Amino acid sequence: MKPNKRTYAALPLSFALALAACGDGDKAAHPPVEEKGATDAKRVEGTIVMSAEQIGLAGIQIGHPMIGGSGTFELPATIDTDPQGMQVVSAAIGGRVVSLTRNLGQSVGQGQAIAVIESREAASLNAEIEAARARLSLAKSNLDREQRLFAQKVSPEQDLIAARTAATEARIALRLAQQQVSAAGTGGGALNRIAILSPISGQIIARSVVLGQTVTADAELFRVANLSSVSLSLNVLPQDAGHVHPGNPVTVKAAGRETTARVTFVSPALDTATRLVPVIAMLDNRAGQWRVGEPVTASIALSSSGDGDNGDGAVKVPTTAVQTDEGRTVIFVRTQTGFKAVPVILGDSAGDMVIVKSGLKGTEKIATVNSFTLKAELGKSEAVED
Incomplete structure (x- = not known):
């Protein structure tokens, strides 16, 4: 009897179905593994995925580097008097103060x-002045008489020479007496009084005496300052002082006011107390908007540092934008999906710029502010990869 062809044909189909069933069971027991990095953009080296909303919540501020220019840095300063425009007025002689013609803040003219x-x-x-005047007047009269007598050939030349000498000596004595009074002041309206004069035009910024007070010689009475020009006193770090020179512009701000000053002095020595470098700048104050002692x-x-680092094409960023990751200095650059840590090489720093x-x-x-949060996120991403 011959075998049935349909029976033989059915066997391979049944076997195939059984194999297919076994294969499906294998897949169910061992599901396919998702390829690493296919959907997670954080796995890209040095890249952090963050939305604009997440950036705002993290307090991260974004800005552009500064290109060219000399760069600036801010620091606190104090308005002070112009050292060359302030005078201390002292008593040249001791005595009792019987008149004060100016009060604090009032203007005074020179002399x-x-x-x-x-x-x-x-x-x-x-x-002494009065006596010297009298002697000079007498000497002049005597000289005039001797000149007439000599012209009439009544008096010898020797008497004329003596009269000239006496008049010259009297004139010198009067000048000396006047200079002694001038050194102390000037006539005060009575023989026993001396008026103290202002050596410069300006304002009274300090008064150390009251009416009726007895003062000694050289005691300070007033301070007079010409406030049309005032100085700006500030202190810089020794590493920054090399970038500050006389002539550098300084922008001064305080309470809604702003003006420009110029550096006039950079100390060659550190202040012994603060270990900082004193710097003085001068600013115009003819409008009277800046007050002595005011913090600004x-x-x-x-x-320029002169080595090319601080030239016109230099790129400068805030120091808050710089972070360190695995021994590298990096700056976080904004991308379409977040940030990327870009390795950089730094040069000189000045204040808050580098x-x-x-x-x-x-x-x-x-990222200019709170870039340290990005460094933390970068560390988390690298830990996940490991």
Whole structure:
């Protein structure tokens, strides 16, 4: 009997179905493994995925690097008087103060009397002037008489020479007496009084005496300052002082006011107390908007370091934008999906700015504030990869 062809044909189909069933069971027991990195963009080296909302919640601020220019840094400063425009007015002689013509804040002209001192020394000085005047007047009269007698050939030439000498000596004595009084002040309206004069025009910024007070010689009475020009006193770190030179512009800001000053002095020595470098800048105050002792904020424009790091094409970023990751110095550059840590090489720093020698073009957007949060996120991503 011959075998049934249909029976033989059915066997392979049944076997195939059984194999298919076994294969499906294998897949169910061992599901396919999802390829690593197929959907997780954080796995890309040095890249952090963050939405604009997440960036805002993290307090991350974004800005552009600064290209060219000299760079600036801000620091606190104080308005002070111009050292060359302030004078201390002292009593040249001791005595009692009988008049004060100016009070604090009032204006005074050069050579105007601001106080009168009464004393026996003043009387002696004034009396010496009066005596010298009288001697000079007598010497002049005697000289005139001798000149007439000599012209009439009545008096010898020797008497004329003696009269000339006496008149010259009297004139010198009067000048000396006047200079002694001038050194103390000037006439105070009475023989025993000396008026104290202001040596410069300005304002009274300090007064150390009251009416009726007895003062000694050289005691300070007033301070007069010409406030049309004031100085700006500030202190910079020794590493920043090399970028500050006389002539550098300084922007001064305080309470809604702003003006520009110029650096006039950079100390060659550190302050012994603060270990900082004193710097003085001068600013115009003819409008009277700046007060002595007022705290302000100064932004100093820095000079080139001379080695190419701080030239016109230099790229500068805030120091808050710089982070360190696995021994590399990086700056976080904004991308379409978040940030990427870009390795950089840094140059000189000045205040809160630092030169980027390489790694940035200057056209990028970078994280400038709270970039340390990105460093933390980068560390988490690297830990997941490991």
